[in-house]
Amino acid sequence: MGGRLRLVARLAGRDVHRRWSEALLLVLAIAAGSATLTLGMLLHNVTTQSSGQSYSQTQAATRGPDLVAQSATLDNGTTSPADLAALVALSHAKGVVASSGPYPMATADLRTPTVTGGATVEGRSESPAAVDQPLVTAGTWVRPGGVVVERAFAQAAGVEVGQVIRLNGRAFTVDGIAVTAAFSPYPQIGCFAGCFGPQSFANDAVGLLWTTEAGARSLATASAPLTYFSNLKLADPTQATAVANAQDNNNYTKNPGSPNGPYLLSAQQIAHEDNNLIVNEQIVVLVGSTLLTILSIASVAVLVGGRMADQMRRVGLLKAIGGTPGLVASVLMAEYLFLALVGAAVGLLGGWLFAPLLSSPGSGLLGSAPRPPLTVSSVLIVAGVALGVALVAALVPALRAAQTSTVRALADSARPPHRSALLVRLSARLPVPLLIGLRVMARRLRRTTLSVLSIFVTVSGVVAVLIVHGRLNSAEFNGVSGLVNPRTTRANEVLLAVTVGLVVLAAVNAVFITRAIAQDARHASAVTRALGATPQQVTAGLSLAQMLPALIGSLLGIPGGFLLYNAAKHGGQSETMPPVPELLAVIVGAVLLVAVLTAIPARWGARRPVASILQAELA
């Protein structure tokens, strides 16, 4: 048994050594999928396990509230004395051990030298509050005539201490930059402050500012009246979410559409909002890694298929000297399983190294996320998926090779090509390059299917990315023009990374497949040339054999992208149609890219002297 294992290992090792470049590509293909999968899982861990580590840090440093309460408003947005009284009463409710506020909150037009948008401005006392005293990270706390800007927003808007900004046209000096645990940092300020004002801003495009109470009151207008906020500390903080939900329930079930009590939001809910920043990325990364995994299956399948054809003689020899089909299959499989494990290891390392870039909480909170721990289960999952990829891709060719009769394998006769009578008849009516291309395609249906699949997956991914990208850049996310939305920026970075991964892997696939096709069709193209086809016609034919599947794949990829987006999105955001020229560009780009990538291997296949190829067949 040991001897057999050693034999299997040695044979597999020799083969890896002999064709190391292909082995390297194989490892890279699997590593790309594994890395994204690792990233997805690490981000998942961040959000589910070490959730809110940064938030708790911030909470501790700013005497963060357990509950934030906002006064109810009338239909015109103004706050009745009764509602304000209800808010004040909360501070003395049972279970509340400390409180601050109520503080007036104004909404105002914001202008900085570079940004035009909206702001919610909370009026605070100059002396420190018992609950929610934002931590000043630069400059000073609020002074008359000045404002303090929430740090994430300040960074996004490029606001610095000492700068003058305009609120509703009036100049204010930026006295400081601060962080808070009472509101989600920009861009997740949420509906809490903005939505109820008559001048409602888009959710995510509003910055949070603090000024003096007088300053806040002075910003109120008839169309944008003040609302009020209180911060509460509970005896039992774990009850905060339950209390908030109960109040919510109470408001809406008793008097639907016209709430009669303050709104409550718990610290946990605020922390969860923070995590949305990471959750979104996690979805992108998970979807991306699924696509990359599918593509790596395609790569591995093509590589394995091509190598199996070369290994036929070896299979025959192994069987002739007494190797059972099982032994042959395990020799063939061992190599790919080994390479898959190497790929998984590289991917795990890469994913682990990259994870902090995506899981950092952003500047709205204190501290930075520690490198997320790589759990045993995620290592096992990544390794399992990588092995699964190799197994799925290599099993069929390996079993087929192992089942081939010894005599046939020794004779090294190639797998008989597939015949498609329809395509043969159809292609007879077409120009010579198309005739050659269609017939080459028809000869190897499995490989052609893989080409279609590879391009389909890639274009689906790219189209989904375009939809997401279109949404991110839509007005909804960019109410404040000129403002850098950190979420958008980071999501765009992730999207770009996934896209680049998809395109690179698809490109590698296209080259692999064309090389395999050129290799496989070497004899047929030599004969075709002997019969009078020019090298140009044969090159074009071999390229077309890839471009047609690319065209089919990218056409299918357009609806595929929409389906993918709808399947992956969470929440009810409907897709926005990317502009038609963009979609056309994707199709044309995919086909052209394939044309360029395949031209070289195809040329290689069509340029070799005919005589020597035909002669070699006899040897």
Place this chain on the structure above:
Amino acid sequence: MQQEVVLAMLAKEPSHGYELRARLGAALGPLGEALNGGQIYVTLARLEKAGLVRTARVEDGGAEAERPERKVYALTSAGEERVTEWLAEVSWPKPDLAEFHLKLVTAAAAHLADPISIVDAQRRELLRRLRDAQRAAMTEVAQSDGALLLEGVVLRLQADLRWLEACEATWTDRRSTR
């Protein structure tokens, strides 16, 4: 014509001389076309004298005045014995290559002629024969008796031509090393 062939042909049934001739022609195909018919009768007469064949009956020439008489021959018991012996024999024509071989050796030794031109001439002759045989074979119906015999002739000639090739190669070598 070998006596045994004529005897064996009579083993099927008592026959006229001309019937034997027709059967012989069919078995030989195009190779039997130029066969001298008279030879059969001479052989039959010899065989009768030797007691291997007897005249079973004589048929009158009848209306066809050209044929004087038609003797129907049959095997005697001695003749039958001879046929049985012949069928069991394993004799085979021996390839007569020694003569040509010696021709080359002596010609070279005595500087009488260039062995290679002798080989060339011989090769041409054999190719001519092969061409005749091959052309005849191409006109024959596949699987016929004639085609089978022609194939044998063709294969023998091919073997001889290959030997001539070997002769040429060897004598060319010898000439250039000397």
Place this chain on the structure above:
Amino acid sequence: MSDTERHRTQYTGAEREISPLVRGRGLRKEYGSAEGLVRAVDDVDLDIAPGETLAIMGPSGCGKSTLLHLLGGLDRPSTGQVWLGGQRLDTMSERELARLRRSSVGFVFQAFHLMDELTAVENIELPALLAGCSPRAARRRARDLLEQVEMSDRATHLPSALSGGQRQRVAIARALANEPAVVLADEPTGNLDSGATLEVLRLFDRLHAAGQTLVIVTHDERIAATADRLVSMRDGAFVDETRLAGGTGNLSSLIGIEA
């Protein structure tokens, strides 16, 4: 003795007083680098008259296949000139050579080189399609050729369902698809048994009778013997030429029957 004393003839078609269809002058084909230089074809002059059947014989590795490739424009000579039907091949580009092969040359190979996934009739029509023939005309021509090679009943068979002799007949029909000026056959019977060889020989004979120019590379004396002319090659050069006259007609002399 040196090579110069070897029997060599100038192979000119002058005696026929017809300008040759194929003409080679000083043909040389070399492979490899300076030290390991192999001269596959070494200074060959050759004329082939229209309608002639030429057999090229010689041991394997003597360069006869390479010479055939040079004559058909599958390969270019290192030095020397080749003409086919008045066109000079050795200066042509790959593309021009392909066009020339398409219109003027039919190849027949030892290994048949049929497309495995195409039926007999589809294989035969392929050169016509490559030449830009309409699918209908190509199919009609292919059917005619199938009849010529007596394979009409096998039109829709794949090569894998045909015997060796049948495959070679399909390959010969394919070589004839564009009515080439010359058919070049490289060991056409090398993979065939004697019955199938005879079928192919009969077919060549019919083509010859119809005036088709044929060049056959072979080591089979049977094929060589039926050609009009036979040249022998050794080490890349012609060493002997035999013009084979018609038969004597006295077939009986072939066998030892003294009647």
